[in-house]
Amino acid sequence: MIERSFEAGEKVKLVERAEEITLLTSVLARTARGEGGVVLLDAGPGVGRTALLDEFLRRAAATGARVCAATGSSAERDVEYGIVDQLFPPDGGLSAGPRLARALGRGAADTGSGHDAGALFDALCQEFRQGPVVIAVDDAQYADAVSLRFLLHLVRRLRTAPVAIVLTEPTGPDSLSPSFQAELLRQPQCRRLGLLPLSRAGVARVIAPQVAAAEAAELAADFHAVSGGNPLLVQALVADRRDAYRLDQEPAAAPATGPAFAKAALAWAYRDDPVLFDVACGFAVLGRAATPALVACLVDRGADAVARVMTALDSAGLLDGGTLRGTVVGRALLEHVDVQTRAELHRRAAGLLHADGAPATVVARCLLAAPVAEPWACRTLLTAAEEAMRDDETEFSLDCLRLAGQTAATGHDHAAVVMARVRIGWEIDPRLVSPWLDELVDALEQGSLRSADAAWIVKHLAWQDRFPQAADGLRALTERADLDEPGAGAELHVVRQWLRHSCPPLDTGAPDLGMPRTPQARRMSPASYASDVLVQVLGEGPGEHAVGMAEEILRGCRYGESPIEALEAALLALLYADRPDRALYWCDALLKQAGDRSTGTSMAILSGVRAEIALRHGTPHLAQEHASSALSAISRSGWGVAIGSPLAALVQAATASGMSGAAGAWLNQDVPEGMFQTRHGLLYTHARGHYHLAVDRPGAALDDFLTCGDLAKRWGMDVPTFLPWRTSAAQAHLALGNAGQARTLVREQLARPGGSTPRARGVSLRLLAATSELGQRPALLRESVNLLENCSDPVELMRALADRCQVLHEVGAPAKARMTARHARKVADAGGGHALFRKLFKDEIPEDAVAPDDLGEEDRGSASLTAAERRVTALAALGHSNREIGRKLFITKSTVEQHLTRAYRKLGVRNRTDLGDLLAGTNLAAGASALG
Structure with a gap:
């Protein structure tokens, strides 16, 4: 008997379904009063309509009701009386049901069977009145036509038939036919009941018995975010977490979407509705770019069908903002699509997205799944590679570059791919650029590169210590500017300004063309303006205009969006303009924008600048920390000639901290020979000089400092706020006993532009005092x-x-x-x-x-004063005369003089001025203020 099967079945624990159970129970209760009722239960896939129906039928059977249950199937939709035969089996004791259904079936063709149907219905009602009866059909949308006609016949007569009818259907395109629903819902005793996904609290209740109590609340939020509250997916997440626990011997920190989750996702998709599966696959392929119109075009289904599927998925919690919730759901779906069909879907999606103006990264993901031989594909992949690098998606960027190289059909496309590989490779680690530079040098000599690319190549040939080739490239770019080639003048200005503050010897041999001549050519990038400002500071010294320009540039820049050379130049302009406080503010702001990034050329350069700033702030431990981060962000060979800056920071920080051994170890690192022809080499040589001073080799230190001075003067960088080589050389002269030469150098530095800034003047005055x-x-x-x-x-x-x-x-x-x-x-x-x-x-x-x-009163001098001497001394420190002190303390002027004489002797001072300096900021001075 069906009743016994439900009684023996395992009890299902339902969560957040109390209202639904109450409604179903009230319908069952009316049957005891001879009144029938109908409930149409609908829900999205996986939300639990079958579980709710089974629970209700168990409870109904426990009350003594007779349960007649059936389940529809698409395979049996054309089997006449299939549902009726399930509801009324031969041994079920309700023989009038099947006979009434067949009479109704015959009545469709034989109008003379109406009398038989009436008599059979009365007989069926007599059987129903033997006790409450529940008729339940799960997945009623698959019921055969004759069985549906039988159910409608019962529904129309429920006022006299003590039976509760419960039908379930899915939300979406595969629900019951509109005509059946209209006929059903027109009856006053019929109710529609829709199930919703679980709330976060409901998810917590589901997982609570299976996780630790302390973790339940946090896990509930994560499980709800991944599953959307879909009970089927929640249980799958619990199963995956349990399996992960068994394998790793510790619970996963976040929801693990593993095999159970994938199978659960497929369970709702692989239903007897091809439209649901096709549309879901369309959403999986398009991802975040999915719209109803695009999905309809992709899977060749009508917009109304897509809208119905979206309603079904949304009601099941499987959509998040119009897209499938979680990439694992989409992957699970597409893995069960044959390879050819999946590839065709991706190709069509790429074309649709490109035509729709979708972001390059979105189109590229479809192209990576299934390349297309279209002219736009290569350009799209290159754009996506650059955007992915800005978003710190290195692997995706490299994948786009690889595919772009395979799809490049023309020489221009191939050159563009190589250039993109060099640009992106340099951002990852300049070491990766070397294999491609030779090919670009050939293109540069042949004049087949754009001016902007040519300028870029010149800079990075210099970075890689390939100065002869960089000089050749600079000459080629100069010739283009001479011929008034569009854009060449502006690019020449950009690269020359960069060379002037980074590799000055490369710029000295080229003719000075000045600023670009046409307004169109003067449309310069932030990198160009920043280089101009840095060159100005290095050549002319600090100035308010340069500081304002540098801050204006930084105000309009963001990490990852602006060229790193612009950020570096603007920060260094502030630092060398003796504004380390502003440089610190902007550098920390940029590092904060970088987030958790710790690798890449931009992070390396920015960390190196931060190390220089820390040195100017007198925090060598921070300088060492940031310089070490800079060196670990990219390879040593990738640093090229610029490695001098972080090494200089490490040497100077270790020297300032008294760790000369560590400084010597850093100086033993191999460096490119060309580094000594750069600004980075100046910093390195200057730091090495201070190391020599620290280990008592003043002669070697003096050689390094004077070398710095010769190069700084030759390169137009002789500014104390950048490189105070004169005061450094003065220290070496003092160590050698050459006070006169030291004094001359200090006075020269005080007269230089920037020599009167507080830090430079403060250091100079200290050394001037020594002479x-x-x-x-x-x-x-x-x-x-x-x-x-x-x-x-x-x-x-x-x-x-x-x-x-x-x-x-x-x-x-x-x-x-x-x-x-x-x-x-x-x-x-x-x-x-x-x-x-x-x-x-x-x-x-x-x-x-x-x-x-x-401190304070513990000082041996002040502690030896008597109470009277303290009072007198405190007032004298405030500037009171002896007569005023006597009047305040009610003592004679002579007594005041005696107290002061003894106090001067104990404190080791000679007059009131010295007394004021000595007592400033002490507890005795505070007492003086109170007395005054």
């Missing part, structure tokens, strides 16, 4: 400290403080020296420069005198 008489040194060093305190460079500030501390000892002001050492200790604590602090102060101040807690 001056003892009596002049305190004032020079005080000004040096004041200037450097406003420059955010703790390294140079500590050096100035160390020199001042030594001078104060020499002039007999030990208390001031101790205060200076404390100041330096605070600077070291704030900037992490403890190694440098110990190196600079170990000979001048005992370790216990500069301990972190050795």
